[in-house]
Amino acid sequence: MRLVPLGEAHAPRVISWRNAETNRRFFLSNNTINLEEQIAWTQQLAGRIDDFTYAIESNSDAVGMLGLYNIKYDPIQTGEIGRILVDSRHRRHGIASVAINILLEFAFHEIMLQYVYANILEQNVASRSLFEKIGFQEKFQFQTPERRSVIQLEINRDLFDLWKH
């Protein structure tokens, strides 16, 4: 399994994942996307240092995606992890867990962030359990303007290094 920068070639797969009602209900940005919009969005990712979004590939096939974005380097080095999705045929095999760990290794030991957070809809029990197993801890809850309840979980470098060994 490896993380590959999300490219135009992934666009058809991404829109089929993102537009499925079963997935869309778990995302804060839950509008449907068309192919042109997805390609344009992918193009603006190139060269960014505040947004690293990847396809998760297994045997050269895209089985999911995730991203590290909203990265701030000053005054505190921080970023958000999310846009995470695993194709329904490949779930419960540890793919999301491994992908998140690879991305956190990059976040904490390559671009040297101090902490990483995830915003998860309260109803998303699977995702919450996924992040808690990796060592994320609940920080606070908030409501979106659409009155959806969100839990913010966080992990810092020390905690990550402690949990991964």
Ligand SMILES: CC(C)(COP(=O)(O)OP(=O)(O)OC[C@H]1O[C@@H](n2cnc3c(N)ncnc32)[C@H](O)[C@@H]1OP(=O)(O)O)[C@@H](O)C(=O)NCCC(=O)NCCS
């Ligand atoms: C959440 C999601 C990314 C998990 O992907 P995955 O590759 O199946 O996750 P993993 O196999 O690494 O699971 C790790 C842990 O997460 C939790 N988990 C995963 N799926 C779960 C489910 N359906 N119900 C309860 N817990 C679940 C479990 O604790 C699991 O550990 P276990 O298998 O030892 O019990 C996937 O279900 C998905 O794409 N969901 C729809 C989109 C979504 O909700 N994205 C997150 C938005 S914040």
